Amino acid sequence: MNLENSPHLVVPDPTVFDMLYGRKPADLGAFLTDESMTRLSNKTAEYWIDLLKSTFSSPRVVVKAYPSEELDQYIDNTEIQRVEKQVDQV
Numbered sequence: 001m002n003l004e005n006s007p008h009l010v011v012p013d014p015t016v017f018d019m020l021y022g023r024k025p026a027d028l029g030a031f032l033t034d035e036s037m038t039r040l041s042n043k044t045a046e047y048w049i050d051l052l053k054s055t056f057s058s059p060r061v062v063v064k065a066y067p068s069e070e071l072d073q074y075i076d077n078t079e080i081q082r083v084e085k086q087v088d089q090v
Contacts, residue, residue: 014031022028 014028017031018028022031
């Protein structure tokens with residue numbers, strides 16, 4: 001399992017287990033005993049620096065948007081009408 005390609009498979013389970021069953025901060029380490037975590041802890045600092053550089057050095061675009069209240073109201077009304085029509089047909 002590769003943290004870079006599948007972080008959703010490596011990180012969430014141990015953190016959820018820690019939230020549910022952990023009694024002290026050190027308990028998280030007990031849940032991170034997976035083979036991939038052992039391999040990651042053996043990586044050098046240069047590996048992590050290169051990973052950060054490759055992740056954050058490529059060009060990025062940030063899109064800021066504000067929701068339209070009119071469109072939100074229209075979508076709500078349309079959905080309500082759709083559901084009512086569907087209920088009437090049943």
